[in-house]
Amino acid sequence: MPLFPPPSCPRLVVKIGSALLVDPEGAIRRAWLEGIAADIAARHRQGQQVVVVSSGAIALGARRLKLARGGRASLEDAQAAAATGQIALSQVWAEVLGAEGITAAQMLVTLDDLEDRRRYLNASATLDRLLGLGVVPILNENDSVATEEIRFGDNDRLAARVAQAAGAQGVVLLSDIDGLYDRNPALEGAVHIPRVARIDARIEAMADRGSGSGMGSGGMVSKLEAARIANAAGAELAIASGRIDRPLSAPARHTLFEAKKAATARKAWMAGRLTAKGTIHVDAGAAKALAGGKSLLAAGATRIEGSFARGDLVLIAGPEGKPLARGLTEYPSEDAARIAGRRSEDHAALLGYAPRSTLVHRSHMALL
Structure with a gap:
């Protein structure tokens, strides 16, 4: 069954990891991305509003600048790669969504933008207006100005905070893994967990800190933190594999983290703060x-x-x-x-x- 089919989820945030967007040589996986755009267009026609949190800027920029270690050898390299890669990333999103008759908008945010209450409300209002106009906002962390001390550090938690700001009912983290397992899925006998009603010490113990591709920055720990933030705001969150074509429309195994009763908007913002x-x-x-x-x-x-x-x-x-x-x-x-x-x-x-x-x-x- 597809993830969060409309109309059960009027507003959805989809996070796409670097390894799905960019191949090991640092080139855009264009055909796969065109499939994602087609999925988003299909959901639009059914009345669902979609926000995309897109990784990939650093990986793309590192290829163009010929930087070592995928642009992550130093903070300065990552910032230069992000500045170079972001313009290419936004261009390809505009092209693939435009081919489906959808307008894309770019929003770059820093941790402070969503931790400061006034700036958070401004971002929320912008997202709401864009979605009301039928636009698909494409968000990423503004890595060209973020520092090691003041940054999200991964787009999993950013997606959860964006879901809060956008008033979304669901979040899908498309990654190189199809959900949570009771241990590292590379180990023999690892069991897939299809649903999580509550993130407790037992669930936390299952998390593995590694990023399977080596290209991204978030492992299972960051995904559990994202689920906790989203669930507290009343949004369900799914971790699903993007290693298939059309992952937003094809049946796919995933782990669903069930939402709690939503707190007030202000308390959800406080609970989701990272600093x-x-x-x-x-x-x-x-x-x-x-x-x-x-x-x-x-x-x-x-x-x-x-x-x-x-x-x-x-x-x-x-x-x-x-x-x-x-x-x-x-x-x-x-x-x-x-x-x-x-x-x-x-x-x-x-x-x-x-x-x-x-x-x-x-x-x-x-x-x-």
């Missing part, structure tokens, strides 16, 4: 209270890590360091450290001003 200014570590009692929908009180905090201001997004971690939630802090890090572990009646004397009732209020918090 935080600091971490508030909490005790077992506070962890239990958070799971029950309570706010985080200073008495439950055991340690403050990082430097942050009031209103910054922080990670909340349990006694064993496991991330529990993300939220907007009511205190700067210096004041949070002064009152950590102390009861409310002590706060005014410690701070020298009338304290706020919580470290992180439940209205400004998203559980993970």
Whole structure:
């Protein structure tokens, strides 16, 4: 059965990995891409809106610039390859979609564009307008300006964040593997997992960090992170192989990660953020209270890590360091450290001003 057939999924994000778009010599796999364009056109005729997250710029640029290691020998090489390859990538997308009577648009984004709330909303509005006009937006990370410290690092997580911004109900990660296995699929006896209702420690243990082609940057760990982000926003996510012709229309084995009940748009944005200014570590009692929908009180905090201001997004971690939630802090890090572990009646004397009732209020918090 095809992945996410309309009308069950009015808006779909499709991520295409580098190894599918570009052959080992660094040339576009044109015939395969024309098949993808035909699949997208068929879905358009049935009323489905499609966003494409397309890898391949670095691989394409590296060939043109004759760079070693596929353009990934250094950050500078990757940035130069991306700048060169992106123009070729956008051109071929415009051509193959144009042949199907569809207009393509290019959007290049950085991590900050989707982590900053105002810029995120701007990107969301642009995507919504393009889709309303019948355009297929083609997105990629802006690798020519991204740094090692501030970047998505792979297009799997970018696709999940784009799905949030676009209000999509489904995400398909087309890759060189047809889904999740209980162990590395190269090992004897590996079993394919067709559906995942919840990403827990057992599922996480199945992930393999390798990228099978050596051309891309994302392995199964990044795909699980993408599934977690998409599911929290109410979107189902499928990992499927693109190693067949017309993978969006041909029956294909895949792993489907089932969506949770969607959080509010603001909380989904917080849950899906990949960066935080600091971490508030909490005790077992506070962890239990958070799971029950309570706010985080200073008495439950055991340690403050990082430097942050009031209103910054922080990670909340349990006694064993496991991330529990993300939220907007009511205190700067210096004041949070002064009152950590102390009861409310002590706060005014410690701070020298009338304290706020919580470290992180439940209205400004998203559980993970």
